[in-house]
């Protein structure tokens with residue numbers, strides 16, 4: 574079985590936790606900061622963190638266009654929380670100068686579940702993942718306000734969409750990398766493997 578090489582965008586955010594979760598889900602995981610490093614991976618995770626800072630750093634590191642190009646050419650990508658925001662074609666309550674990469678035909682609302690001190694954990698039923706609900710850590714989390722026809726909703730919480738997939742691109746409002754349950758990462762690794 575081929576072992577995919579999956580990068581974690583390492584401009585800002587909880588990179589280390591994703592590297593650990595990906596390795597536990599049988600991928601080779603490495604940080605990606607530069608276009609040359611991006612060119613060498615089979616797939617990419619965009620971690621949680623702070624989406625406005627991440628978008629600024631992507632511009633500063635000359636990564637915005639290379640990221641957009643690789644997404645457009647079919648690179649499998651998984652974004653958690655701030656990463657989900659980066660993958661939204663359209664953003665609500667973002668900063669005016671905030672850039673997203675796009676990739677999923679969805680409208681994402683930042684801070685939708687409330688402020689930092691309203692962060693919470695919840696069990697989330699996830700379509701395509703067996704063995705019961707996954708543990709979702711929601712930290713000043715966004716939700717998906719609406720999705721286009723080509724995007725598939727994989728999970729909802731409290732009536733709001735919190736996991737979406739469109740082709741090779743996956744996004745969750747919550748942080749599975751903080752739970753020790755690597756089933757969402759394994760789901761992504763399977764997605765990547767299917768395309769190799």
Ligand SMILES: N[C@@H](CCC(=O)O)C(=O)O
Nearest residue numbers: 621622623624654655713
């Ligand atoms: N708190 C979110 C990001 C919030 C935002 O950028 O709006 C995260 O952990 O990824």
